[in-house]
Amino acid sequence: MTKITLSVCKAYKNSGMNRVHRKKTKKSWKHYFYDSDKEKFGTEWVSTLKALILKRKVSKKKQMVCLECGYSFYAFLKKDTEECECPNCNDNE
Numbered sequence: 562m563t564k565i566t567l568s569v570c571k572a573y574k575n576s577g578m579n580r581v582h583r584k585k586t587k588k589s590w591k592h593y594f595y596d597s598d599k600e601k602f603g604t605e606w607v608s609t610l611k612a613l614i615l616k617r618k619v620s621k622k623k624q625m626v627c628l629e630c631g632y633s634f635y636a637f638l639k640k641d642t643e644e645c646e647c648p649n650c651n652d653n654e
């Protein structure tokens with residue numbers, strides 16, 4: 562399973578039970594990801610350690626426009642400078 566990390570944030574696990582104020586209300590890390598095998602989005606609870614690792618490789622979904630053919634498509638980029646291949650141009654080869 563290939564998970565593309567979209568974002569990692571802290572969230573209350575029992576979000577519906579916030580009326581009762583407890584001293585030790587725990588916040589957990591929630592991992593928002595895109596499953597490229599199943600082609601759908603998903604979430605999962607992760608440990609603090611894993612959250613820190615995931616935070617380093619948060620991907621951003623960006624709309625790209627190919628300068629060669631003008632085809633626009635969405636791509637997940639880990640860095641702003643990262644380049645990706647145009648699916649339209651690749652199909653013609």
Ligand SMILES: [Zn+2]
Nearest residue numbers: 627630647650
């Ligand atoms: Zn192209």
